[in-house]
Amino acid sequence: SIASGRLSPIGDGILNGVREGDTAVLVTDGQANLGASLGDVALFAISHNITFNAIQLVPKTDDAWVAIEGPDKTVENVETTLVVKSGWASKDTKMLHLTVLVDGKTVFDDTDIQTEHIITQKFGDGYHRIEARVTDDNVIADNNAFFKVVKVVPKPTVLLWSPVSGTPAEQLLRQVYDVTQVASLPVDLERYYSVVTNDVTSSAITNDDVTRLSDYASDGNGIVVIGGKNSYDKGGYKNSYFETLLPVVVGTPGKESGDVNVVVLMDASQSVGSDEGGGLALAKKLTVDIINQMSPNVKLGITAFRNIAYVVSPMGYKSEKVGLEDTLSSIYGLGGSKMHLGILQSIDLLKGQRGAKHLIIISDGMLFPNDAQAANDAVLLARKSGITVYTVGGALGTDAFVADRVDEDVMKSLATAGGGIYFKARDTSKFNLLFGNVKQADPEAVTDWSVSVLDGNHFITQGLETNATISGFNAVAPKTTGRMLVTTHTGEPILTTWNLGLGRVAAYSTDDGSGWAGQMLSSGNSKLIVRTMNWADGDPDRKRATYIDIKDTRINEPATITVKADKQPTSQGLGFFKVRPDTYEASVTPTEIGFHELLGATYAANYPAELGPLGTSRELDQLVSETGGRYFTSSEADKLVEFAKSHSVKSILGKDYFRWQLAALAGILFLLEIMLRRMMRR
Numbered sequence: 001s002i003a004s005g006r007l008s009p010i011g012d013g014i015l016n017g018v019r020e021g022d023t024a025v026l027v028t029d030g031q032a033n034l035g036a037s038l039g040d041v042a043l044f045a046i047s048h049n050i051t052f053n054a055i056q057l058v059p060k061t062d063d064a065w066v067a068i069e070g071p072d073k074t075v076e077n078v079e080t081t082l083v084v085k086s087g088w089a090s091k092d093t094k095m096l097h098l099t100v101l102v103d104g105k106t107v108f109d110d111t112d113i114q115t116e117h118i119i120t121q122k123f124g125d126g127y128h129r130i131e132a133r134v135t136d137d138n139v140i141a142d143n144n145a146f147f148k149v150v151k152v153v154p155k156p157t158v159l160l161w162s163p164v165s166g167t168p169a170e171q172l173l174r175q176v177y178d179v180t181q182v183a184s185l186p187v188d189l190e191r192y193y194s195v196v197t198n199d200v201t202s203s204a205i206t207n208d209d210v211t212r213l214s215d216y217a218s219d220g221n222g223i224v225v226i227g228g229k230n231s232y233d234k235g236g237y238k239n240s241y242f243e244t245l246l247p248v249v250v251g252t253p254g255k256e257s258g259d260v261n262v263v264v265l266m267d268a269s270q271s272v273g274s275d276e277g278g279g280l281a282l283a284k285k286l287t288v289d290i291i292n293q294m295s296p297n298v299k300l301g302i303t304a305f306r307n308i309a310y311v312v313s314p315m316g317y318k319s320e321k322v323g324l325e326d327t328l329s330s331i332y333g334l335g336g337s338k339m340h341l342g343i344l345q346s347i348d349l350l351k352g353q354r355g356a357k358h359l360i361i362i363s364d365g366m367l368f369p370n371d372a373q374a375a376n377d378a379v380l381l382a383r384k385s386g387i388t389v390y391t392v393g394g395a396l397g398t399d400a401f402v403a404d405r406v407d408e409d410v411m412k413s414l415a416t417a418g419g420g421i422y423f424k425a426r427d428t429s430k431f432n433l434l435f436g437n438v439k440q441a442d443p444e445a446v447t448d449w450s451v452s453v454l455d456g457n458h459f460i461t462q463g464l465e466t467n468a469t470i471s472g473f474n475a476v477a478p479k480t481t482g483r484m485l486v487t488t489h490t491g492e493p494i495l496t497t498w499n500l501g502l503g504r505v506a507a508y509s510t511d512d513g514s515g516w517a518g519q520m521l522s523s524g525n526s527k528l529i530v531r532t533m534n535w536a537d538g539d540p541d542r543k544r545a546t547y548i549d550i551k552d553t554r555i556n557e558p559a560t561i562t563v564k565a566d567k568q569p570t571s572q573g574l575g576f577f578k579v580r581p582d583t584y585e586a587s588v589t590p591t592e593i594g595f596h597e598l599l600g601a602t603y604a605a606n607y608p609a610e611l612g613p614l615g616t617s618r619e620l621d622q623l624v625s626e627t628g629g630r631y632f633t634s635s636e637a638d639k640l641v642e643f644a645k646s647h648s649v650k651s652i653l654g655k656d657y658f659r660w661q662l663a664a665l666a667g668i669l670f671l672l673e674i675m676l677r678r679m680m681r682r
Contacts (some may be wrong), residue, residue, distance in 0.1 A: 002066070003629035005320065005623070006350060007660030008030075008031055008033045008034060008610055008677055009032065009034040009035035009036070010032040010035075010038070010071075010142060011028065011032050011035050011037050011038055011040055011041050011356055011444055012034075012035035012036050012037030014026070014041050014052075015040075015041060015044060016038055017046075018045070018050050019050075020048045020049060020050070021048070021049045022050050022051075022052065023049065023051045023053070023629075023643075024049075024051070024052050024053070024127070025052075025053045025054070025055065025632075025640065026052055026053070026054045026580070026620070026623075026624075027054070027055045027057070027632045028054070028057075028620065029057060029209070029603075029614075029615065029616050029617060029620070030054075030616055030617035030619050030620025030621075030623070031610055031614075031617050032236055032617075032619070033608070033609055033610050034156070035671045037368075037369060037619065038368075038617070038619035038620060038622070038623045039368035039369040039370055039371075039619065039622075041623060042256065042368050042622065042623050042626045042627065043368070043370060045623070045626075045627045046627065046682055047311060047335075048628065050627060051627050051628050051629045052623050052624055052627045052629045053624065053629040053630055053632060053640065054620060054624050054629070054632075055625075055631070055632055055633070055634055055641065056631045056632065056633050056634075057616065058090070059089045059090050061139050061482055062086065062088050062089055062090045062092070062094075063089045063140050063143075063614055064087070064088050064089075064096055064134045064136055064143075064144065065086065065087060065088075065089075065134070065143040065144070065504075065611065065612030065613055065614055066084065066085070066086040066088065066098065066133065066134045066143070066144065066145065066146050066612070067084075067085050067086070067131045067146045067612055067613070068082055068083070068084050068085075068130060068132050068146050068147075068148040069082070069083040069085065070082035070083060070130075070148065070150065071150065072150065072151060072152045072552070073150070073152075073253055073492040073539070073540060073541065073549075073550055074123065074150060074151075074152055074153075074534075074540075075152065075153060075154075075155060075156065075176065075177075075534065075537075075540050076123060076125050076152050076153070076154060077122055077123075077124070077126055077155075077175070077176065078122065078176055078530060078534070079120050079121070079122055079527070079530075080120065080121055080122070080123060080150065081114055081118060081119070081120050081463065082118070082119040082120075082121070082130060082148070082150075083117070083118060083119075084098065084100055084108075084116070084117045084118075084119060084132045084146075085115060085116050085400075085613075086098055086115060086117075086132075086134055087400075087613055087614075087615075088614070089614035089615050090472050091404070091613070091615050093113050094113065095111055095112065095113055096111065096112070096113070096134055097110070097111040097134060097135045097136060098110060098111070098112075098117065098132065098133070098134055099132070099133045099134075099135070099172060100117070100119055100130070100131070100132050100133075101129075101130070101131045101132075101133075102119075102121055102128065102129070102130055103128055103129055104129070107119060107121070107379075111207055112449060114530075115398075115400040116399060116400055119465075119562060121608065123150060123152040124152060125152050125153065126152055126156055127150075127151055127152075127486045127601065127602035128149065128150045128151075128602075129147070129148075129149060129602065130147070130148040130149070130150060130596055131145065131146070131147055131148075132145070132146045132148075133145045133146075138155070138496045140611055141609055142593060142607040143607045143611040143612045143614075145516075145586070145593070145607075146279050146606055146607075147552070147593070147594055147595055147604035147605070147606055148552060149595070149602050149603050149604050151549070151601075153540040153541055153544070153547075154178075154235055155176065155177050155178045156177055156178065156193040156194075156537050156540050156543075157177070157178040157179070157180065157192055157193060157427060157543075158173065158177045158179055158181075158192055158193055158194050158195070158196060158533065158537070159179075159180050159182065159189065159192040159194070159195045159196065160173060160180065160181045160182070160196045160198060161182055161183075161184070161185055161195060161196065161197045161198065161200055161232075162181055162182075162196075162197075162200070163183055163198075163199070163200065163201075163204070164183075164201070165181050166438065167512055167514060168512045168513035168514050168518075168521055169196070169198045169226055169512035169513070169529075170198075172512075172513075172521060172526060172529060172530075173196070173533070175351055176530055176533070177533065180192070184204070184623050185205075185209045185212065185213070187212070188582045189212060189213075189216045189221070191543065192221070192297060193221065193222065193536075193537040193538065193540070193542075193543060194221060194222030194223065194224060194308075194533065194536040194537050195213065195221070195222070195223050195224075196223075196224045196225075196226065196315075197223070197224070197225050197226065197231075198226045198228070198428065198512055199226060199227065199229065199230045199235070199511060199512070199514075200230070200231060200235070200265040201230040201231060201233045201235040201236060202231075202235050202236030202237050202240050202242060202383070203236060203483070205240075205242050207241050207618040209242075210241045210244075211244065212214055213245060214244075214245055214500070216503070217245065217500040217501055217502075217503030217504070217505060218500060218501030218502060218503055219501070219503065220501075220502035220503050220538060220542070221503050221536075221538070222503060222504045222505070222506075222533075222535070222536025222537055223245065223500075223503070223504075223505045223506070223536065223537060224505075224506045224508060224532060224533060224536050225246060225488065225505070225506070225507050225508065226472070226508045226511065226512050227507075227508060227509045227510055227511055228474075228475040228510075228511035228512065228515070228516075229472075229511070229515065231474065232250050232474035232475070232476055233250050233251060233474050233475040234474065234475070237250045238250035238251055240388070245479060245500065245505060246476075246479075246505065246507050247479055247482030247483070247496045247497055247506075247507050248476035248477060248478055248479060248482055248483070248493060248496050248507045248509065249476065249477050249479055250474075250475065250476055251475055251476070251477065253388075258298065259354070259355030259356055260295070260297075260298045260316065260355060260356050260358070260435060260474075260483060261298070261299045261301075261350055261354075261355055261356065261357045261358065262294065262299070262300050262301075262358045262359075262360065262435060263300075263301040263302070263303055263346040263349050263350055263359050263360070264287050264290065264291065264300070264301075264302050264303070264362065265302075265304070265305065265339075265342045265343065265345075265346050265359060265360065265361045265362065265363075266283050266284070266287060266303070266304045266305075266312070266328075266331060266362050266363075267283060267306075267309070267337065267339070267342075267363035267364060267394060268280065268283075268303075268304040268305060268306045268331050268332065268479035269305070269306040269337035269338075269362075269363060269366075269625070279394075280331065280332070282395070282396055282425065283363075283394050284325075284328045284329075284331065284427055284445050286362050286392060286394070287302065287328060287362060287426055288324055288325060288328070288479050289428055289429075290360060290431050290459070290682060291318065291321065291324065292394075292432070293428075293429070293431050293432040293435065293436045294318050294435040294436060295318070295365055295435060295436060296317065296318050296319035297317060297318070297319070298317070298318045298435055299315055299316065299317055299318070299355075300313075300315070300316065300317070300318045301313060301314055301315040301316070301346075301349045301350070302327070302328075303339075303342055303346045303349060304342065305333050305338055305339055305341050305342025305612075306336060306337070306338070307336040307337075307338050307341075308338070308341060309338070309341035309342040309345035310345065311345065311349060312327060312328070312331060313327055314332070314349070315349060315350075315353065318399050330610050333595075336391075336625070336626045337363075337366060337367050337368075337371060337373075337622075337625075338371060338374075339361070339363060339367060339371065339374075339375040339378075340371065340374035340375045340377065340378040342361075343359070343361070343375060343378035343379060343381075343382060343389075344378055344381075346359050346371070346382070346387075347359075347378075347381065347382050347385055347387065350385075350387055351385075353475050355502055356387055356388075356663070357385070357388070358384055358387065358388050358390065358434075359387050359388070359389045359390070359393045359418070359421075360387075360390045360391075360392060360431075361389065361390070361392065361411075361414065362391075362392045362394055363390075363391070363392075363393075363394055363411065364393070364394045364395065364406045364407065365393070365394075365406055365407035365409075365410035365414075366406075366618060366621070366622055366625075367407070367410055367441070367622075368619070368622055368626065370414075372410050375410075375412060375414060376413065376417055379414050379417045379418045380417055380544060382417075382418060383417065383418050383419055387418070388418060388420045389414060389415060389417070389418020389419065390415060390418045390420035390421055390422075390423065390431075390434075391411040391412070391414050391415040391420070391421075391423070392420075392422075392423050392424075392425060393406040393408060393422070393423070393424050393425055394406060394425065394430060395413055395425060396425040396426060399632075402424060402425070407424070407618065408472050409456075410518045412457050415457070416457075419480070419481065419483075421454065421455040422457050427456075430454055433454065433487060433490075433491040434491075447470060447471070448469040448470065448471055449471075449473065449488035449490060449492070450468070450469050450488065450489045451466045451468045451469065451470060451486060451487075451488060451489075451494055451525075452466060452486070452487065452488075452489060453466060453485065453486055454484055454485060454486060455483065455484065455485045458483065458485050458497070458535075459535050460485055460495070460506075460528070460531045460535050461485050461486065461528075461531075461535075464527060464528060464531070465524075466486070466518070466520075466524075466525050467524065467525065468519035468520050468522065468525045469519055470488070470494075470510050470516050470517040470519065470520065471515075471516050471517075472510065472515065472516035472517075473488065473492055473509055473510045473516065474509040475492070476495055476496070476507065476509045477493065477596060478486070478496045479498070481498055482496045482497070482498045483496065483497050483498060484496045484508075484664065485497060486528065486605065492509075493509055494508070494509055495507070495508055495509070495528065495532065496509070497532075503538075503584065504535060504538065504648050505536075506535070506536055508529070508532065520590050526612050529675055541564075544564070545564070546565050546566075547563075547564050548561070548563050548564075548599050548600060548601040549561070549562040549563075549601070550562070550564070550588075550598060550601050550603045551603065552603055552604040552605070553590065553603070553604075553605055553608065554605060554606050554607065554608055554609060555590060555591065555592065555593050555605050555606065555607065555608060556589060556590075556591060556608070557589065558587045558588065558589045559587070559588055559589070559590070559603060559605075560585055560586075561574070561585065561587070561588060561598060561599070561601070562579075562583065562584070562585050563576065563583070563584045563585075563586075563599065564582055564583050564584075565582065565584065566582060568584055569584055571586070571598065571599055571601065573588075574586040574587075574588060574598075590605035591655055592605065593605055593606060593607060630643065
C-alpha cells in the first residue's frame with residue numbers, strides 16, 4: 001500500500017518500492033497530494049531503467065463533483081462571470097442535477113449533461129456568497145457542494161483626459177467608475193486608479209505630461225489611450241515622446257517578400273500517439289491547415305520531437321513544399337515528451353535566417369514539471385534569439401473535452417514566455433492574420449471592418465466574443481513586447497497591451513464610438529472597454545486607506561488574512577505581523593467546510609483537493625507513457641505477465657580485473673630497460 005485516507009503520498013510510496021531495472025504495476029488513480037510528485041518518480045525511473053504499467057480503474061460506484069471558478073474580487077455594478085464545473089469520476093457523459101445559489105437565492109437549477117455552466121451576475125458592495133451543489137446518489141458527500149466568496153469594492157476613481165465632455169467614452173465609464181473629466185492633465189495623479197486619454201492630439205501633450213504619466217504607470221497604475229481622428233497617426237504620435245509609453249508604434253510597417261520565417265514543431269511523443277481526442281493525426285492535419293494559410297513567400301521548416309528531436313523538412317519557401325502530406329506521414333508517435341529538445345532543434349533551424357522568426361508548437365502539453373521547466377527555458381532562449389513562439393493545443397472538441405486532453409496551462413505559459421499566443425485547435429484559422437496574404441486595409445476607404453479577438457488568453461479577452469463592425473481605425477503596429485489582443489478581420493490592431501514598470505498600458509486604436517466604433521458600445525461589445533479598464537486599474541483595493549482581504553481555501557489548509565490599517569489588528573487565536581507599512585498578515589486554518597467570517601470579512605473553505613476532479617490523473621498517464629509502459633484491464637493478467645517478461649532487462653554492474661596483463665606489461669618494460677642499458681655501455 002502506498003497511500004491511505006485523505007493523505008496520498010503516492011510518489012513517495014512508489015519510490016520506496018522499486019529498484020533498478022524493475023517492471024512495476026500500479027493500482028492507483030495517481031492523485032498525489034503529498035510528498036514526491038509523479039514527475040519526480042518518472043525522472044528516477046528513466047535514469048534507473050524502470051518501467052511502470054497501470055491497471056485501468058473502473059469505479060464500482062460512480063461519484064460526482066462540483067467546483068466554481070471566477071474572480072475573488074470585483075467592482076460593484078460590473079457584470080462578473082463565474083464558471084461552474086462538474087463531472088463524474090468515470091468521466092462519462094451523464095445527466096447531473098446542478099443548483100447554483102447567490103446570496104441564498106437560486107440562479108440556476110437544472111439537470112443536463114453539460115460539464116460547464118456560465119453564471120453572470122452584477123453585485124453590490126460587500127461580500128457575496130456563491131454556492132453550487134450537485135444532487136445524485138453519490139458515495140462521497142463532501143464534494144457535492146462548492147463554496148465561493150466574491151468581494152465587491154466601491155467604484156474606483158479614474159481620470160478621463162478628454163478635450164470635450166459628454167463623449168460616449170465618458171458616458172460608458174460613468175456607469176462603472178467614479179470619473180473625473182479634465183481637458184488637461186493635472187499635476188497630482190495619485191488618487192486615480194487609471195488615466196484614460198480620449199483622442200488627445202500630440203500638441204496637447206507636453207513632455208512634462210509624459211514624464212508624469214511614465215512615473216505614474218511605473219508605480220503600478222494604469223493608462224488607457226483611446227484613438228480617433230486627432231490621435232495616433234492622425235494626431236502626431238509618431239516618433240513623439242508620448243509614443244514611448246505605448247505598446248504600439250504609429251504607422252503600419254510594410255511586409256517585404258521573404259522576411260518571414262516559420263518553423264512548425266510537432267509533438268510526436270507517445271502521449272499523442274493515440275487518435276483519441278486528437279492525437280498525431282490531428283497534429284498532422286493542423287500542421288497542413290496552418291501551412292496552407294501562409295503566404296507563398298514565407299520560408300518554412302518542420303521539426304518534431306519525442307524523446308529526441310529531428311528535422312522533418314528543412315527551411316525553404318512555402319511554395320516549394322510539394323507533397324507535404326507525404327512528408328508528414330513519416331512521423332509516428334513513440335517515446336517520451338522532450339519538448340525542449342524540439343525547441344532547441346527549431347532554434348538551430350532558424351539560426352542564420354534573415355527577417356522575422358516564428359515558432360509554432362503543436363502539442364498536448366502533457367509534460368512532467370521538470371520537462372515543462374526545460375521547455376520554458378528553451379522558449380526563453382528562443383525569445384532571446386528574436387523568435388516569437390506560438391502554441392496550439394492538440395485536441396479538438398468542447399472546452400471541457402480539450403481541457404481533459406491538453407495541459408492548456410503549460411501551452412499558455414509557453415506562448416506567454418515566447419511573446420506569442422496560445423490557440424485552441426479550432427482557432428488556427430487566425431494564423432491567416434499573422435502569416436497569410438491578407439489584403440491591407442485602407443483606412444481612408446469608405447468600408448467596414450469586423451472586429452474579432454485574436455488572443456483569447458488574456459484577462460481582458462478570456463471568454464469574450466465581439467460582433468461589432470467599425471468604419472475606421474488608427475494605423476498602428478505592436479511593439480516587440482506589445483501583446484495584440486483584438487484586431488480587424490484584416491489584421492489591423494484594435495487593442496494592444498503591455499506592462500510598463502509595475503503598471504499597465506492599453507492602446508485602443510479606434511475611437512470611443514463618436515464616429516467609427518459606435519457598435520463597440522453595445523451591451524455585449526462594451527465588455528471589451530470595461531474589461532480593459534478593470535485590467536488597467538489593477539487591484540481595486542490597492543488605494544483604499546483600510547481593507548481586509550482573505551482568500552478562499554480548503555478544509556485544514558491555511559488561509560492568509562491581510563489587513564491594511566493604521567495600527568496592528570488583534571483577534572482571538574490570530575497572530576498578526578507587519579509585512580509592510582500599515583499592512584499586517586495572519587494565518588487561519590478552517591476545520592469545517594462552508595462559509596466563515598473573520599474580522600468582518602467572509603471566506604469559504606472547501607473539500608480537500610483530492611476529492612475533485614475525480615478520476616485517473618494526467619500525471620499517471622504521463623508516468624506510464626514516459627517509462628514505456630501501458631495500461632491493462634483487470635482481466636488481462638496473462639498479457640501483463642508477458643509484457644513484464646519482455647521488458648525485464650536489467651543492467652548488471654561487475655568488475656573485470658586486468659592484473660596479469662599489467663604484470664606482463666611491467667615485465668616487458670623491465671626487459672627493454674635492461675637491453676637499453678647494455679647498448680649504452682657498448
